[in-house]
Amino acid sequence: MTSVVSEEVREALDARRPVVALESTIIAHGLPRPRNLRVALELEAAVRAEGAVPATIAVLDGRPHIGLDEKQVERIANEDGIRKLGHRDLPLAVAAGAGGATTVSATALLAARAGIRVFATGGLGGVHREWTVTQDESADLGLLARTRITVVCAGVKSILDVPATLQRLETLGVAVAGYGTDRFPGFYLSDSGHPVDWTLETPQQVAEVMRAQDAVGGPESALIVANPVPEQEQLDPELHARVLAEALRACEAEGVTGQAVTPFLLDHLVRHTDGASLEANLAAVRGNVRLAARIAAAWAGA
Template identity: 85%
Template sequence: MVLVLSEEVREAVDASRPVVALESTIIAHGLPRPRNLQVALELEDVVRREGAVPATIAVLDGRPHVGLDKDQLDRIANEDGIRKLGHRDLPLAMASGVSGATTVSATALLAARAGVRVFATGGLGGVHREWTVTQDESADLGLLARTRITVVCAGVKSILDVPATLQRLETLGVSVAGYGTDRFPGFYLSDSGHPVEWTLDDPEQVADVMRAQDTLDGPDSALIVANPVPREEQLDPALHTRVLADALHACEEAGVAGQGVTPFLLDHLMRHTDGASLAANLAAVRGNVRLAARIAAAWAGA
């Protein structure tokens, strides 16, 4: 795979300085214009303030880029026709010469190929509700089961089947630890209602686990660091429960299925919480990016 690393990212990787991978789907498909570009620049600035190099990842004209300059970020934020690319789409996008924003699975794959070990995102995909009927499961899980990368996230999206997702991660052999908590976060919520067996309390502990992964030399699976959104910035739990129930009912009534379910539910939550779900989402992402930069610094200082 021919990767285009920005000069800044290449120099940092070659010198073993801290680098944090960032996905681009939130820029192209997760936020309205012009706020999407503002948030993209803000998140990169958060990484820099913590002493690390941001590596926002996307595919431009069929070429996977690890690290984008301002003009390239502007393209992802404002150009019409930007595709949404999972890891399965990468060869098709490359051969077709199209441009696309990378999801968790594509970002994790390209980051690992570039030698970037730490990746910050909002929430992971997972096992969908009614899985026994639809067999719908995010590609994130399988990719993370075979990719050596540390993913800092706010758990999985609360619209998913959280206990089934945790069970699936266990089956796949993906390590999961709560950051400063023994509860698995629920994306918009600090606590999904489900426990985690392991807790890590500082970036140095996370880096120790990463080193242990390499020493063990076992399967190339990920480490998920589940970092809860601060309670004061989470979506009101009662509001979340009510609106999510309404969203699931509306989704069923509209006959939405497959890949359309997640964007339908997320849009319903944003509109029927007056934007509070989006505010909680951004609070979670900022916290994850900040923590990821600190972990990358601890890892680079080994």
Template identity: 90%
Template structure:
């Protein structure tokens, strides 16, 4: 597999300037056109305004790319047939010469291969509800257990089993810290209802943990920085609880299973909150991108 790193990202990495990896699934599969391209450009611009270089990750014509130009971003946003690629799909996509948007796991793998240490996303995948029956768990967790990267996220998607996901991360040896909070955020919500064991309050503190990981020569696992969406921009908790309960019922009644569950529930939330869940999602992503850029800056200053 030939990893293609853009000239801008390569030069920044060589000069030890801050770089932030960004996933592309939100562009190809998370937002409607043309808003998806507008958001992609906005997120890259947010990274630049914080003094860092954005590195959006995707696979185009079988070539894994870290850092996209505007034309390539437009392809991911507008081209029909763009697949959704997890890390398990990368060899198949490369061999078949197809194009695809990268999920958290694929983005983390390719970013780490390119030497990028900080990655911003919306929310992680995790352990699904009814796990004891379905054994359904996101590939994100296993990949993060063996990849040295710092992931800034708004927790895990609230449609998942949050306490089981936190337990699974502990079992896998993935460090989790709340940013400016002792509570684990719930993606659309500032507080999932569950605590975290560690709290970090500044980008410099996060960078210190990253350096300690290296100094201890710890196993190659990720550091998750759980950054809550501001309370003023979160989805109303009562609306969230009501609509999610309805969505889970509808999912069961319609026999939706497997990989179809997550997109079904997320789409249901968007439609039945009049887009408020999407607004909270975007608010979380914007905040994560800005924080990731500040962490990358603190990291490169060490």
């Protein structure tokens, strides 16, 4: 599966300049039009402002692309029929000549294969509530257990089973560190209510861990840098708890199951917080993108 690496990204990688991978699902499926395009270009600009090169990743006409030009970003934002692709879907999309936006797992895989070491996203997938009944777990976790990439995120989506996700990451051998905090972030919230064992304070410290990963060897697993959304920009915790409880009850009452659960709950949160959950999500993504660019710069300066 041959990827198309943009000239800008290829030149940056060859020159060991900082590059940050960005997923495209938030463009195609996470935001309404036309705001999705504005946010996509804003995030790329934020990476550039920190001195790094953005590499937004997507599949166009059956070809994985590492780094998009503005017209390609517009296609992902505006074309109908853009599929949502996890890493398992990539061979199918390639064979079918399809277009698709990459999730965390697909982005991480394609970025790592292109030689990109740092990836910024909003929140990871994880273990779903009622796992003992449904056995529902995001493909993100297994992929990160065997992919050497540093993922800057705001924790995992708060609609998930956070402690079970942390336990699963430990079992899979995926390193997790809080950035400037000893608490695991809760995506919309600065604190999920659960601790982390390690805290990193600077991009340089993150880069040192990345170098130590390579020196120690072992499984090619990821490093998760959990960067909390600023408290002043988080979703009000009481509002979050109330609306999430309502969403879970609605989900059960309507018999929503499987892959439909996550979009149902996220949509419920957006609608019943009058869009405040979406603004907290975007605040988290912006912070993660800026931090990822600084980490990429520290890594490139090794």
